[in-house]
Amino acid sequence: MRRTAVKLSIATLGAASLVGLGAPSVFAMTAVSGAAGAASAAPKVGDSCLIGTWHDNASKTTTQWNGKTVKMHTKGGDIDHIRASGVDHDSWAKAKPLYGTVSGHKLTEVIRGHNLLHLLAKPHAHRVIYTEDGWTPKSTNRYVYRGDHSKGYLNQTGSYASPYRCTAKKLTFLREGKVVDTETRLSTKP
Numbered sequence: 001m002r003r004t005a006v007k008l009s010i011a012t013l014g015a016a017s018l019v020g021l022g023a024p025s026v027f028a029m030t031a032v033s034g035a036a037g038a039a040s041a042a043p044k045v046g047d048s049c050l051i052g053t054w055h056d057n058a059s060k061t062t063t064q065w066n067g068k069t070v071k072m073h074t075k076g077g078d079i080d081h082i083r084a085s086g087v088d089h090d091s092w093a094k095a096k097p098l099y100g101t102v103s104g105h106k107l108t109e110v111i112r113g114h115n116l117l118h119l120l121a122k123p124h125a126h127r128v129i130y131t132e133d134g135w136t137p138k139s140t141n142r143y144v145y146r147g148d149h150s151k152g153y154l155n156q157t158g159s160y161a162s163p164y165r166c167t168a169k170k171l172t173f174l175r176e177g178k179v180v181d182t183e184t185r186l187s188t189k190p
């Protein structure tokens with residue numbers, strides 16, 4: 001789900017951050033044992049469909065490099081662990097590099113580390129709000145351009161909203177009606 005420029009892909013960020021098409025998610029209520037007709041509140045995340053472990057698929061995003069906004073492509077690979085509390089532990093330990101082009105030359109961006117986010121779904125509006133709490137201290141963002149290596153910056157705070165659809169197998173993020181990122185469920189549906 002990107003949160004530097006990558007997760008805005010679902011961010012990046014991500015992060016953008018960040019993100020198969022499925023039917024819109026449905027607001028789920030969980031039953032509580034006890035009095036007849038009693039029900040508990042929905043999970044703090046706002047949509048139980050989001051709860052679980054997700055693998056980020058190929059996506060397009062942008063990054064800031066040397067004062068320019070660069071369109072980037074990635075094969076994904078970051079893993080989101082989304083809890084009922086809305087906490088999303090986003091691991092970039094094995095994420096694939098991002099690639100773009102600047103002045104006819106390839107730009108490669110490699111992000112490693114863990115990003116902590118809070119999600120709040122508004123299923124009736126088909127929107128999820130991401131609040132970025134930041135990257136762990138050892139997280140890195142590195143660029144390679146024409147053989148030169150340089151360090152990048154990872155956003156530490158920020159908030160953004162994204163339209164989404166969630167099914168038992170796919171999490172889809174949209175921007176202006178177009179799919180910008182998909183994630184595949186690795187865990188069993190809660």
